[in-house]
Amino acid sequence: MKDRINLLVAGVGGQGNVLISRIIGRALLEEGHAVWVGETFGMGQRGGPVVSHIRVGREQAAPQVPRYQGDLVLGLEPVETLRVVSQYLRKGGEVIMNPRPVMPTNVNSGKGIYPTLVAIREAMEKVTPNIRVIPGTELAQKAGSPQSLNMVMMGALVASGKVPVSAQNVRRALEEEVPQGTEALNLRAFELGMEAYRETV
């Protein structure tokens, strides 16, 4: 495994990017890695795009992943995944994506068109052939709540082996970070995501 890894999590405000980077960051630190996590949010709470930049193996790092140097994009929403893939992913990097769109209001008011999943996939294939689709929202509902989507996708990320952390440490960090009473639900979601990734291999 390469000692320096750049991960990006792409989503929309409310989908829970920040919790993913918090848990992964914590697990990485506990395993002795230098980590720098940067977040672009602010007004993300009002439905705007949110991107988390997780930089592993650097003490002194630029706070955001340099252009075209991302090793992996974890996408919670299709067009947001495409946005980050096109801006940050290195050629041939990996994409793990939830296929359920969160419609921008502009699309409803007729001011924009949401591309088809096929078009999104074709666009991303210009950057990389390594694209895995994980039915995150579906699995989150199966786990007990659509809001556990982030933990499903985090499960897929850990199963990919691209982050130098053990699943056991991530589980432990998860239990420490999620709100009290939701541990079992979120762990269930995490396991479903791990399994789903393995099935894609």
Added chain:
Amino acid sequence: MPQHLMTIRAPGQKIMMTGNEAIARGALEAGVEVAAAYPGTPSTEILENLAQGAQEWPIHVEWSVNEKVAFEVAFGASMAGKRALVSMKHEGLNVMLDSLSKMIYTGVKGGLLLVVCDDPHATSSSNEQDSRSLAQFVDMLVFEPSSPEEAKRMVIEGYELSERLRTPLMIRSVTRISHGKSGVQMGPLPGPGQVRAPFFDRHDEIRDRWFCCAFNHLEKHRAHHETMKRVVEEFVEVTGWNHVENGNDSPLGVVASGIAYNILKEALEALGLAEDVSVLKIATPYPLPGKRVRSFLDGKEKVLVLEEGDPVVEMQLRAYAQNEGAKATIRGQWGGDVPKPGELTFERCIETIGKIFDVPMSPRVSDREVLEREELLSLIPERALTMCPGCPHRATHYALMQALRALKIKKPIILGDIGCYELSHEPPFDNIDSIYNMGAGVGLANGLAQSGVENPVIALIGDSTLFHAGLPAFINAVHNRARFLMLVFDNGTTAMTGHQPPPNASMMPSGKACPSIPILPLLKATGAPYVVATSAFDTQGTQKAIEEGLRCKGPAAVISQGPCALESRKARRKQKIARASYSVDPEKCTGCRLCIDRFGCAAFVWHEDEKHCAVDPILCDGCGVCAQVCPKEAFRIS
């Protein structure tokens, strides 16, 4: 369940923290006893985290009405010998500058830190501003961290320094530090018994210690500059925070401050220059350590200055270089080498270094591929920020537009302000003519009303913003007979920054109860001829009140009230109350699009093929305003 970062007792342990968390933790470890702030991105979480400390030991943490008052609260506590903190976003520094520019002359007693979080690129702000320039303006020491860990250590050291030299100092953060996260080492926390006894002395070692007026201000001004001389001699020149890396032998040098240092390290490595360029890391961008700067410049041919914001370090460096007759050419933002405006990104940094030190960069991606990738972006529909489903502001904007239609007002002048209600500048409302800064809309409404324009003038303002800076402007309107309507969006919280309680809420940041100040009697007391409160979710009632307000000859105020949808959702979850949800009866929906074009709830989904509207059941908040909007009664509770 997270054990809270602020109260965990684990000395020596390294924990992931944001810069804001690290700053709050540092202040708690240093024994801060009074903290005050007004919320503003990216600074808000500092006070929110300090409030966790207030739950465990007897310290005072408050959301103040605005930054000027917050600073005065902190300064007052310092006069009584307490360690105090005030935090704000860059725009807040402008609000408190009047007080700071006087109080800096007398200095402090208890250590006092101003934490100012700048927002380069203005991701969540109305302007880009470098607060270090204002520290220079009042001659105040600035500490600039390059990581959360540094931020925490600077806070702790800052308190000792502030107290020893009796001067306040600034910690300057930026979004990437405040919202960035990395490992931070925990130190010991004070116990509940370690509080200082407050003590006030008018003459505290110096006669009239706390006076700064005509009879003594020259003396105080002189004393302040004497203090700053000591700050330089006893701290800035000797501290290890400012230091040279890679030896000082290279003819090429870079001076970097704060986050720019981290970006520089990665850029030098990427360019293969990690060992070839001397680096002067600056942690006190104002004032600079002059002696160290001079020795750094000695023998250099080219020196590049990298910093986030304005050329604050660069201009001081240029002054030293000129004074010393240094041979080095100084490059940086002032010389046009670093592009502005916007953030100092890795890409900007590496390009500048490559150009100035003549290091050819091998591009990672060909120009053709860059173009190809940019083309991919054209597939993506714009994701505009929007008011949430169930938002009372959307209902109020609907009522406002209906009132304008009923009165046949074609060209109103609508002045916006800072808060979620400003999101109506997007369709379907698209109804805001100006936005500047906190409270400015009401002030501008005064002037537009007095200008004699025939268009009706309407100022929009939120509850928290009204308390912050809108009230004086409304009082001014009554006193000077300015005719306009002030529409108050009262959702009982400071929503945009994440629900901090304003003065009309009855909660301290620690969760403890406190008195609330209702807006209606406050505005009525001004004697304005028309002041009413309505329920935002009763759109007809609000519409009628707005119409009445627009007919009124003097300044009028309509307070449209309704709780923030996100807060109601939280309350429902706590009380385990099920949420109502609306759906559309496709038999009744005629596809007229009135609901979408005039109200535009974020939970609506338009089905182009069948030409009817639907409601996303996951997003619907059950506020029921859609049922008031639809003339065909197609929306029903499901």
